[in-house]
């Protein structure tokens with residue numbers, strides 16, 4: 001079997017089993033099986049596959065068809081300017097979360113430049129958000145937390161791989177529990193678990209059976225994490241400090257209301273993602 005024949009077989013098999021983007025999946029899984037890049041596949045289309053390589057490809061294709069996400073099979077996901085390690089211990093970072101990074105960078109420009117800003121990310125998972133901020137901002141003090149010790153292991157590895165571990169302190173704990181009231185940050189941000197019980201039931205099997213449930217489940221109505229966090233925020237956020245939260249579709253209004261009811265924040269702002277969904281909610285603490 002040549003590389004071209006293997007590619008056509010893999011694409012057809014994936015398509016017949018309902019996998020989206022079968023050609024791209026086929027290319028990436030074939031490239032992984034024979035230790036070539038996607039580009040190199042096309043230079044060597046007429047090379048023969050060895051028996052072992054064919055078996056490896058079949059194994060990877062079977063995993064994909066059984067619903068395992070492509071990123072877990074390949075072991076990495078691009079986010080911002082980083083190629084992050086991902087495995088079932090962490091949520092696969094989604095492209096829309098890059099809006100949260102963009103907005104955080106914007107908010108950081110509004111913090112007096114004399115200071116090194118202190119930033120707290122809650123629920124860091126693979127470390128995607130904290131690592132992106134550490135990569136962009138020269139002088140920054142970053143703390144990234146997670147309730148999952150396993151997720152933190154992946155995040156630490158990713159920070160080390162990116163050469164940024166000296167800029168991020170990783171802390172295990174439930175929400176703000178690891179910190180003392182009065183230990184205040186300039187900016188707190190999070191992409192928390194925000195799916196409701198009914199949304200969890202309706203998830204695709206790729207997500208439901210493979211991604212960590214702790215990263216998805218936001219309580220009965222999906223808003224539990226926001227409710228707990230926002231009520232505790234005033235003790236942990238400096239005056240004129242920023243809160244930035246990623247929200248699920250249709251959650252922005254509720255989350256804005258929670259922030260407004262707290263009373264110590266200025267006007268809430270909402271930022272839409274590329275699909276037009278209100279994805280980030282942000283507000284500045286009054287002085």
Ligand SMILES: C[S@@+](CC[C@H](N)C(=O)[O-])C[C@H]1O[C@@H](n2cnc3c(N)ncnc32)[C@H](O)[C@@H]1O
Nearest residue numbers: 093123124125146147148174175191192193215
């Ligand atoms: C939606 S994922 C976000 C992961 C990553 N920040 C990203 O954007 O790709 C939510 C993360 O919050 C963590 N988490 C869940 N409950 C938590 C809690 N009570 N305190 C801290 N982290 C929590 C999960 O383990 C998971 O890594």
